[in-house]
Amino acid sequence: MVTAEKQISATHQEIIDNYLGLLAEYVKIPSVSAHTEDAYLIEAAEFTARRFREIGGTVEILTDNPRPLVFAEFKAATTVVNPKTILFYNHYDVQAAEPLNLWKHDPFTLVQENDKLIGRGVDDDKGNLIARLTALRLYLSDHGNLPVNIKFLVEGEEEVASEHLESYLAKYADKFANDLVVWESGTKTATGKLELIGGNKGVATFNFTAHSADHDLHSSLAAVVDSATWRLAQAIATLRDADGRVAVAGFYDNIVEPTDRELELVDALDDNTELLRKAYGLELPYLTDLSGRDLNRELLFQPALNIEAFHSGYEGDGVKTILPADAIAKFDVRLVPGMDPHDVVGKIHYHLINHGFGDIAVEFTLGEKGYRSDMSDPMIANIIETAKDVYGNDKLAVAPTSAGTGPMDMFHEHLNAPIVAFGIGYPDTLDHAPNENIRKVDYLQGIDYIYEIISSFR
Known part of the structure; x- marks a missing residue:
């Protein structure tokens, strides 16, 4: 492996050290997309573009929208007949660092502490991008040219739901055309296995609002007057049975059932029954009596309805005896392939009307469809086989989907290529939280893996 300490060349070490320095510069840019100030995002986009140009990439900064998208292309050698194309999807924006008092160090200063690198974006997603660039630079240093076309699509709005990404994908689909999309990041499991994920759930978010009077009333009227709080x-x-099954008519009608291959992959995953309970300090029982293989199937292949928040009445210190006139609840539904966000929220709205709650206002706020790749696709099969060489045959966790959400379906709709996710994270990476970190060993292993993926096309 190119990063192995016992056999690493001086040239390789210099390249790795140089890119670690560039990662520190990258982390230093507070490119928080949730903030209204775009100057740092533009700075991060330009920094990203320079990194591609300095190793010979053809680079465009697409400015159709205020937060630029950076596109880079590295062509395969002219001697390669009908080369394949890999598109790496990454993002240069990061989550806000607050609460700052919980960080051990300045969040925008990359700090090495023992075997860990700490800083905002070191995993999500600047570290993943720099690791991929390091591998590309190492390969070009060793071989001078590439056996495969490599493209990078690096956006600046991933942390705010990729607001303009679909317009870029639609407009520049020919430019982004590829045979495989490598997703922005990934992690290892608690048992040290590299996750290779071929899809994710979709999501629909929406609000309920109840209104019961012109203003809050004295709570002495509660004997005869209903409140927005009780109504909501x-x-x-x-909406839901005691076992967590959604009680909305037609909710499950359009689900695409998993294939035998997808079930086989999920059944081979670790039993997370006790791991989840311990990792999150769960104090309530699971919604289901399922465990092991069946619990994993439920988590990955079934949709779920969640209450994100419920607000009503007086929420300050002390007591205020009122009958609240307004109440609002925020929800998300994790969707599986076949479910359309607008259709699902529409069915939920009809359910309220049908159950006598037509006065509850329903507001759709966000939606993305779910997606699962064909994990037997030759390009993904090659990614899996290469991972065995780098991580070990028994150190992989291959799954057709994750329980989380991202714009994978959007990519598939416009680019029609299989998608696989993997990266340099581990269970305690703390993405989005104070003290976001990666282990240096995972970072170096990630470089090796990308290097070997490129080599596999020789």
Whole structure:
């Protein structure tokens, strides 16, 4: 392996050290997309573009929208007949660092502490991009040219739901055309296995609002007057059975059932029954009596309805005896392939009307469809086989989907290529939280893996 300490060349070490320095510069840019100030995002985009140009990439900064998208292309050698194309999807924006008092160090200063690198974006997603660039630079240093076309699509709005990404994908689909999309990041499991994920769930988010009077009333009227709080709580209670199954008519109708191959992959995953309980300090029982293989199937192949927040009445210190006139609840539904966000929220709205809660206002706020790659696709099969060489045959966790959400379906719709996700994270990476970090060993192993993926096309 190119980063192995016992056999690493001086040239390789110099390149790795140089790119670690560039990662520190990258982390230093507070490119927080949730903030209204775009100057740092533009700085990060330009920094990204320079990194591609300095190793020979053809680079464009696409400015159709205020936060630029950086596109880079590295062509295969002219001697390669009908070369394949890999598109790496990454992002240069990061989450806000607050609360700052919980960080051990300045969040925008990359700090090495023992075997860990700490800083905002060191995993999500600047570290992943720099690791991929390091591998590309190492390969070009060793071989001078490439056996495969390599493209990079690096956006600046991933942390704010990729607001303009679909417009870029639609407009520049020919430019982004590829045979495989490598997703922005990934992690290892608690048992040290590299996750290779071929899809994710979709999501629909929406709000319920109840209104019961012109203003809050004295709570002495509660004997005869209903409140928005009770009204909304009663409406919500109709949505789900005690075991977590959604009680909305037609909710499960359009689900695409997993294939035998997808079931086989999920059944080979670790049993997370006790791991989840311990990792999150769960104090309530699971919604289901399922465990092991069946629990994994439920988590990855079934949709779920969640209450994100419920606000009503007086929420300050002390007591205020009122009958609240307004109540609002925020929800998300994790969707599986076949489910359309607008259709699902529409069915939920009809459910309220049908159960006598037509006065509850329903507001759709966000939606993305779910997606699963064909994990037997030759390009993904090659990624899996190469991972065995780098990580070990028994150190892989291959799954057709994750329980989380991202714009994979959007990529597939416009680019029609299989997608696989992997990266340099581990269970305690703390993405989005204070003290975001990676282990240096995972970072170096990630470089080796990308290097070997490129080599596999020789």
